[in-house]
Amino acid sequence: NAGVMQNPRHLVRRRGQEARLRCSPMKGHSHVYWYRQLPEEGLKFMVYLQKENIIDESGMPKERFSAEFPKEGPSILRIQQVVRGDSAAYFCASSPQSGTPDTEAFFGQGTRLTVV
């Protein structure tokens, strides 16, 4: 059973381009969470999704950022018109049901986005 798979591991984009980050949850997991880690900081919650539904997007910037988790395929975090301040590591986690300690959320290895 492969773990949470994120790709690409590293992504370089010029200012103004679009960045698409993909996350394939663990087999059997239907809940996906996205976090952003800025340099020297902890993880900041961005969005929580179930299949075809956004449950909580209170941590998402109001503009340029969007997320989806379609019925088939990976979850996508999309950043339009990237700026230098978007440079960060973006982590995805998945769990089989709403997060409680008994249903541990497993993290992917992250996508490191660099905006030049």
Add this chain to the structure above:
Amino acid sequence: GEDVEQSLFLSVREGDSSVINCTYTDSSSTYLYWYKQEPGAGLQLLTYIFSNMDMKQDQRLTVLLNKKDKHLSLRIADTQTGDSAIYFCAESGAGGFKTIFGAGTRLFVKA
């Protein structure tokens, strides 16, 4: 707002005990977690404690919670070089998914 604070760096000798401290502000926190992040990797859940507990022990790990002071600590006994990593303290309310993380404590173990 909700906040979790930790010291940024800790250095210990191999074989000694490590104690990593954390404070949080949300009095409604239900679960408190310790995660480990190795270089280039995602986060691994080490242990967690419910807010109605004072202590939890799991092999070399001991978690102490002082709910009155909103203070959480992680003690690693007989620290090994393989324990060198960043340790994140985190808290969440009921439901668990909107977890608030600290900035992480970098543990450096000297042989």
